[in-house]
Structure formats: structure tokens, C-alpha cells
Amino acid sequence: MSEAMQTFNLRSFEPPEGVAALRKDVRAFIAQEAARADASTRVNSWAVADAAFSRALGKAGFIGMTWPKKYGGHERHPLERYVVLEELLAAGAPVGMHWIADRQSGPLLLRYGEEEQRQRFLPQIAKGELYVCIGMSEPGAGSDLAAVRTKGVRTNEGWRISGQKIWTTNAHNSHLMIALVRTEEGSERNAGLTQFLIDLSSPGIDVRPIIDLTGGHDFNEVFLDDVLVPDDMRVGEEGAGWKQVTAELSLERSGPERYLSSFGLFVELVRAAGPDPDDSLAALIGRLSAEIWALRQMSMSTAAKLADGDDPALEAAIVKDLGNSFEQEAPRLVQAMTEAGDDLLADSDLARMLAILLQVSPSFSLRGGTREILRGIIARGLGLR
Amino acid sequence: MSESDAILLETAGRLFNDARAAETFETAWGEIDAAGFASLLVPEEADGFGGSWRDAFSVFRLAGYARAPVPIGETILAARLSHDAGFDAVAGACSLAACAEGRIENGCFTGVFSAVPWGRNAGFVLAALDDQLIRLNAGAAAVNENQSLAGEPRDGLAFEGAPVETARLNGADVFGLAALLRTAQIAGAMDAALAMSIDYVNERKQFGRPISKFQAIQQSLAQFAEEAAAVNCAGDAAFAALARGEASFETAAAKLRANMAAGVGAAIAHQAHGAIGFTQEHELHHYTTRLTAWRSEFGNDRYWARRLGRSVAKDGADAFWPGLTRRSDAA
Incomplete structure (x- = not known):
């Protein structure tokens, strides 16, 4: 050794x-x-x-x-x-x-x-x-993205695209969707895929809301029925879609949003605790401080690698999964150990943030690559697959 | 990494591995001492090696990776503290005490140092006593030999009117530096136990295939790797903070994060190894018992979490983010 x-x-x-x-x-x-x-x-x-x-x-x-x-x-x-x-x-x-x-x-x-x-x-x-949204997931292609079936056929006037995308965040506010489409008939898995810029005001597009468990509207279904997309809206080479989305996913996973999105909860926790908290509250603040600090170091190291032109896919997966886990554990700990956790309906910033995070945090380890997919990437990096 | 850094780490790795195989403490210590590692953090103008705090992190991490059975980290820190305090350079292994109790009268110390790493083998030992750094010749102490869960010497030293050197602490944090030493060792031991676990699951076959092919195993070792990554990043960043100056926040955060990681790492390593990893004969327990023992040494989770939490609370909610960024922007 x-x-x-x-x-x-x-x-x-x-x-x-x-x-x-x-x-x-x-x-x-x-x-x-x-x-x-x-x-x-x-x-x-x-x-x-x-x-x-x-x-x-x-x-x-x-x-x-x-x-x-x-x-x-x-x-x-x-x-x-x-x-x-x-x-x-x-x-x-x-x-x-x-x-x-x-x-x-x-x-x-x-x-x-x-x-x-x-x-x-x-x-x-x-x-x-x-504004742009990401057209990757489909009803039959979630974690298994290579199973996409939305089909593009080349015609004299451009491409005719039909199919369905789902879990499309912010599609209802976006002008464009960058969609991953199967352009080679009979192709399988990650071959024969191409990315297109699709104007969401095109005829044949139907964006329907999916309301999440909090009553919020981020997600949508996007139906494409014989949508005409000019060839000058193709992104990259025909058939190179898989390589392109893989690079895109590294960007999607490596940012500080994967550990900082609930930072406000920590700030309100410290505010509510006051300058002289009891031992258990002090320990909670200490623990969360240490985790935020350590995640920030990891995130900055990953950003430095990206800035140098490297593709830190493994590091990005590690930071995202640890960040997601932290952002799911923090609200649970605050709920268990503070007064705000005693009354989620209380009229305080901490209680309001806690209530929303307890509800939305399960999605953190789903969006942008599930925990299981990320750990699979890490396991491959360790030489286990 | 520069070429001289690479040579330093290559030498350290080799010497620490040799030390692990040595039969006596003297043999284990001899080569490391001869290579001049003790003066790693002493400036060149004082005849030291002139290494950086980042170098120290790497060397301490390797000591953890090789589970070197010598107080090399303690000696390196003692030499630096001694130099900063204006004490003379001394030869041989040195150590640091987490806790010193007693009094100084007429230049002599009467009292007790507890749980001193390799106290029985140390020439000199340092500790903080009130606002002073004190150094004593361990040879003057009655030694109460004890050992950690991992079998590392953790001795009580009782002094009775022993001559003592003193200097003002001047912000030197003996306990905190030792906590960062353990943080770096945990970083190394985590990576070593992870490497062993990966090798084991790739070799061990059940149900007709290596158990590494099972997703359950892959997922848990991935989690292990995440924790190992976290403690390595935390350790490296805390030592970088030491190089910049005041590092009390980073010390608390890094040791606490390392403690949390050590618990997860030891548990997953054992689960991956199955029954064989629970035997005396197998190498694994040397790492898992160290991870377990080091988690408690120089501040367990409770100690650092409360201390860090109180300091964050005292500064107030709106000071946290500006403080965090100001410290790293100063790099």
C-alpha cells in the first residue's frame, strides 16, 4: 500500500x-x-x-x-x-x-x-x-435515460418530432426546450440520439402542468405531436446526442446548488437559537456548520477542476450525493431538535422554511440523477463495475 | 505537486510502511528520525526541513494510511511548537498531551499529563497549562502505561517537582493542532480501509461471482468513498487555513467532520469484509479500531460540535456566510 x-x-x-x-x-x-x-x-x-x-x-x-x-x-x-x-x-x-x-x-x-x-x-x-428547459426524461426513460423514444424523422422541410417528455422543470415558463431525440430508426440505447432546440411555441407542442405534493408547479409534461423543427435547430452532430448530454449532466451535477439550496434554513436556525443556545442546539448548529463548510470545500475543489477544463464526473457525483443527503438530513434534525419542529404551523421564518423543506427535500436525491445512479457512477470509479 | 513534495511523500510512505513491520519501537523510530522528518515544520533558517502545513497534512495522512506505530505527527508538531516558543531543538520522539493538570513552583512542575501518545517512548512532552506552553523531559515522569482501543500507547505521566520550560502560548493551540493531526490520520486510514474493502469485495466470491457485482455492496462502498472524500477535503482545507493563520473554525469543523466520517467508514468496512474482518489475524481491525479511537481523541463529536455551535451562535446568523467566504477569499 x-x-x-x-x-x-x-x-x-x-x-x-x-x-x-x-x-x-x-x-x-x-x-x-x-x-x-x-x-x-x-x-x-x-x-x-x-x-x-x-x-x-x-x-x-x-x-x-x-x-x-x-x-x-x-x-x-x-x-x-x-x-x-x-x-x-x-x-x-x-x-x-x-x-x-x-x-x-x-x-x-x-x-x-x-x-x-x-x-x-x-x-x-x-x-x-x-429561458430554456431540459427535455431528457420520458415516461419510460428516467434513470435509464438511454431508453428515450421520442422520435425525430428527417423530412424536406427539417425534422418531424413526436413523443413525450416528462418532469420538465420550468417548461411552462421557457421559450426553448433542448430535447434528446431518437433520430435513427431502430437504433438502441445510447446510439442514434440527437439533441434539438425546440421552440415551445411551435404547433404540435402541448405543455401540461404536473402539480407536486406541496401544490407547487415546477414540473410539466411536454407532448410533441409531429412538431416541425428546422435542421438549423439541431445541436451538434446527428447521433452525437449521448456524448453531449453526458457532458451536460456533469455541469448539472457539479454546482453549489446541490448543498446550498437550503442554506436559509441554517441561517434562520442560528437566528432563532440566539447568541447563547443550550448544549443540544449548540451541537446541532456546530454539526451543520461543519457539514456546510466541508461540502463547500468539496464543491470548490470540483469547480476548480471544471475551471481547469477537466471533467470531474466522479467528484461531481460525490458532492451531489453528499450535498443531497445533507440537505435532506438537516430539516429532519431541525424538526427533531428545535421548538420550530414542535409546531410546523408557527408564524416564524424558521417554521415556514422547515415546513417547505420537509416536503420538498425528498426530490433532492431524485432530480439531476438519483442517489442510486450517482452511487453507481462512484462505484464504477472505484473499480467495482 | 512539486518534485520535492513527491519525493517527501514517497519517502514518508516507504518509511511508515517499514515502521509498521518493525519489531521494536527503536527500530521503527530510528529510520524516520534519521530521515529528519521531525523538523518538517521547522523553518530552514533554524536548520529545519522548512515544509508547509499542506506538506504536514500529506505526511500525517500517510502516517494514518500506513498506521505507522510511532508518534511522528506528535513529534513534528512538538518541534514546531518548541521552535515558535523559543525552546531549544531536542532529539528523539516527542509527544503532546491533551490534558495537563498541576502547578508550577520555582521552575518546577508537579502534576499529571494524561493519555500521552507514546509517553513511555518520548523524550520531551508538551502541553498547554492555562496561558502557557510547557515542556518537560518525560524521563522525569512516573509512567502509567495505558493503550488506546487500537493498542497505541496512551500513557499517564506523573511529575513531581520536575524542571519545566515555559513560554506564553501566544495563540498556539496545542489541543487543536493535535486534533488536526488526528483528522489527517483519519483521512489516511479511511482511504486505506476503503482500498482494502475494494480489494476484498473484488476477490471474495459468493453466489458464483465477486460480491462487488452486487448493487448493495457497490452502493455502500460508494457511500464509504464519499465520506473518505469529505474528510480528505476537510483535512486539506483546515491545514490550508493553518498556513493562513488563525484556524479555530476550520479546526473544529474538520475534526468534527472527520469524526462523523470515521464512524461511517469503520462500519461499512466491517460490513463489506464479513466475518474475516472481525478476526485478530486480518489487517482490517488495525484501521477500524484506530478510526474508532481517533474519533474520541482530541475532541469527540460532542466536544467540537458544541464549541463550534457556540461560536457560530455568538457571532450571529448574518455573520456566518460572510465569515465563511472571508476566510477562504483570504487564501
Whole structure:
């Protein structure tokens, strides 16, 4: 054992000079722009869609931060973008409207899109005006994404696409869906798949809401009935869809939203505990502090690897699963050990946040890759599969 | 990693493995001492190795990975503390006490150091007493030999009017540094036990195939890997904070996170190994008993959780995030 195995390769988080000033700018922006009326919207805030906030954020230069200026971006360092994201999440800002477009659709177009597609869509995304949703899951293709059946057939006028997507977050607010479609008849599994930008106002599209157990509306079903999609809306090579979505999923899993989305609960816990908490409350605050700090180190290390151009798929899976587990355990611990947990209907910010998180947190280890799928990825990295 | 770092770690790994195979403490310690590891954290201008706190993390982690049966981490920290306090450099193994009780009169100490790692083998031992750092020659003590759950020496040292060196603590945190040493050792031991578990489940066959092919096994070892990753990241970040200066938050958070990970890691390692891992003969227990013992040493979960929680509560809800980011932005 002289070669000491290490599963998680550490990378130092070394942003350019001036991140302290950048944080100050973001904090000032949030203080001015974010409507903080309802405590329940300050947790899970990357699912809270607010077009006005997204437009203001775009105007301030905080969307598409790393993209080339010619596409409306700001050519900032990826770790500066990371700093802005964690500030937005820690403050519970309503970033849900543009989140997916900024996180993965834009980078996908930069990497695989045509020049004309970049010029057409990226500036609008960076302005916080164009919103995109992800058309991956289908009724028969959840964790097993390679089972997608939505079909695209090439015709003289472009592509005719038919099928059904489901669990499509924010489709009802989005202009475009980037859909994974089977374009080669008879192809199986991860072969013969292609990604398309689909204009959700096209004839043949029917977006229907799926109401979640809290009564909220994030998810949708998207039905596609012989929808005409011009060939210039194809993203990347025909048949290269699987490789592209795999890269996209790394972006989807690696961000700070996987451990910071319920940070507001911790802040309200500390506020409610006051300056001199009893032993059990102090221990709870201590434990959660340690976990948040450690997750942040892991998340920053993963961000540093992404910024260096690596694909830290294994590290991203580790951070997402640990982050999800933490974000599910924290509300349960707060419920078990605090006064707010005694009365979930109490008129306090802590009780309101607790009530919403206890209900929505089961979804954390489902969205963006289930716990079981992530652990399967980790097991493969360990040489067990 | 620089080339000199790579050589340092290669040497440390080799020496620690040799030490594990040695029959006596003197043999185990001799080569490590001769290689000059004790002065790792002493500046070059004071004839030390001039290593960084990050180097120290890597070396301590390897000591945990190899379960080196010597107080190399304690000695490295004692040498640095001694240097900072203006004490003379001393040869041989040294150690640190979690707890010292007693009084100093006319330059002599009467009292007790408890649970001193390798107290019986140490030349000098250091501890904090009120606002002072004190150093004593362990040879002057009556030794009450004891050992941890893992069989590592944890001795009581009783002094009766023994000459003592003293210096103002000046912010030096003996207990906290030792807690970070254990954090790094837990990081190494977690990775070693994980590597053993992976090898075992790939070899062991049941139902006609290696048990690594069962999803239940894959999922639990993935969870083990996550905890190992967490403690490695936490340890590395805490040592980076030491390099920047004040690291009380990071010390508490890292040892607490390591303690939590140690419990999960030891449990999964045993579950993966089945009955063979529960035998004296098998190597696994050397790691799992260390993980278990180190979780309690220099602050268990309760100790650090309360301490960290009180400090966070005192600073207030709106100070937490700005404090967290200010500390890492200072890097």
C-alpha cells in the first residue's frame, strides 16, 4: 500500500484577484433587487422563477459570465462565476427562471452549437430574457435515460418530432426546450440520439402542468405531436446526442446548488437559537456548520477542476450525493431538535422554511440523477463495475 | 505537486510502511528520525526541513494510511511548537498531551499529563497549562502505561517537582493542532480501509461471482468513498487555513467532520469484509479500531460540535456566510 489511494483528487480554488469586491457587488445587487417577503421562497430558491429578477441579474452582468463578449457574455473567470452563484444561493435569491439556461444550455451551445445558433440565442440568455428547459426524461426513460423514444424523422422541410417528455422543470415558463431525440430508426440505447432546440411555441407542442405534493408547479409534461423543427435547430452532430448530454449532466451535477439550496434554513436556525443556545442546539448548529463548510470545500475543489477544463464526473457525483443527503438530513434534525419542529404551523421564518423543506427535500436525491445512479457512477470509479 | 513534495511523500510512505513491520519501537523510530522528518515544520533558517502545513497534512495522512506505530505527527508538531516558543531543538520522539493538570513552583512542575501518545517512548512532552506552553523531559515522569482501543500507547505521566520550560502560548493551540493531526490520520486510514474493502469485495466470491457485482455492496462502498472524500477535503482545507493563520473554525469543523466520517467508514468496512474482518489475524481491525479511537481523541463529536455551535451562535446568523467566504477569499 505504498501508493496511497485517494478517490477525490483535491484542487485548490484560486480565483482571480478581487473576489471579495465581486461578492460585495453581488450582495449589494441582491439587497436591492430580491423580493424577500416570503421565507419559503428563500429555500430551494433555484426552483423559484422570477423573470424580473433574472432580467435585472442579466443587466448587471451576472448571467453568461464566462461566455465570449461577442455572444453577450462577460469573459469572466469560471471561478468568479462560481462566487456569484454561491452568493445568489446563500441569499436565497430567486434564480430559477434562467438557471438552466445559464448553467447548461448556454455552455452546450458554446461547445457543440452552430455559430448562427450561438449568435441567435446566447445574447438573449445572457440578458436574462430567454429561458430554456431540459427535455431528457420520458415516461419510460428516467434513470435509464438511454431508453428515450421520442422520435425525430428527417423530412424536406427539417425534422418531424413526436413523443413525450416528462418532469420538465420550468417548461411552462421557457421559450426553448433542448430535447434528446431518437433520430435513427431502430437504433438502441445510447446510439442514434440527437439533441434539438425546440421552440415551445411551435404547433404540435402541448405543455401540461404536473402539480407536486406541496401544490407547487415546477414540473410539466411536454407532448410533441409531429412538431416541425428546422435542421438549423439541431445541436451538434446527428447521433452525437449521448456524448453531449453526458457532458451536460456533469455541469448539472457539479454546482453549489446541490448543498446550498437550503442554506436559509441554517441561517434562520442560528437566528432563532440566539447568541447563547443550550448544549443540544449548540451541537446541532456546530454539526451543520461543519457539514456546510466541508461540502463547500468539496464543491470548490470540483469547480476548480471544471475551471481547469477537466471533467470531474466522479467528484461531481460525490458532492451531489453528499450535498443531497445533507440537505435532506438537516430539516429532519431541525424538526427533531428545535421548538420550530414542535409546531410546523408557527408564524416564524424558521417554521415556514422547515415546513417547505420537509416536503420538498425528498426530490433532492431524485432530480439531476438519483442517489442510486450517482452511487453507481462512484462505484464504477472505484473499480467495482 | 512539486518534485520535492513527491519525493517527501514517497519517502514518508516507504518509511511508515517499514515502521509498521518493525519489531521494536527503536527500530521503527530510528529510520524516520534519521530521515529528519521531525523538523518538517521547522523553518530552514533554524536548520529545519522548512515544509508547509499542506506538506504536514500529506505526511500525517500517510502516517494514518500506513498506521505507522510511532508518534511522528506528535513529534513534528512538538518541534514546531518548541521552535515558535523559543525552546531549544531536542532529539528523539516527542509527544503532546491533551490534558495537563498541576502547578508550577520555582521552575518546577508537579502534576499529571494524561493519555500521552507514546509517553513511555518520548523524550520531551508538551502541553498547554492555562496561558502557557510547557515542556518537560518525560524521563522525569512516573509512567502509567495505558493503550488506546487500537493498542497505541496512551500513557499517564506523573511529575513531581520536575524542571519545566515555559513560554506564553501566544495563540498556539496545542489541543487543536493535535486534533488536526488526528483528522489527517483519519483521512489516511479511511482511504486505506476503503482500498482494502475494494480489494476484498473484488476477490471474495459468493453466489458464483465477486460480491462487488452486487448493487448493495457497490452502493455502500460508494457511500464509504464519499465520506473518505469529505474528510480528505476537510483535512486539506483546515491545514490550508493553518498556513493562513488563525484556524479555530476550520479546526473544529474538520475534526468534527472527520469524526462523523470515521464512524461511517469503520462500519461499512466491517460490513463489506464479513466475518474475516472481525478476526485478530486480518489487517482490517488495525484501521477500524484506530478510526474508532481517533474519533474520541482530541475532541469527540460532542466536544467540537458544541464549541463550534457556540461560536457560530455568538457571532450571529448574518455573520456566518460572510465569515465563511472571508476566510477562504483570504487564501
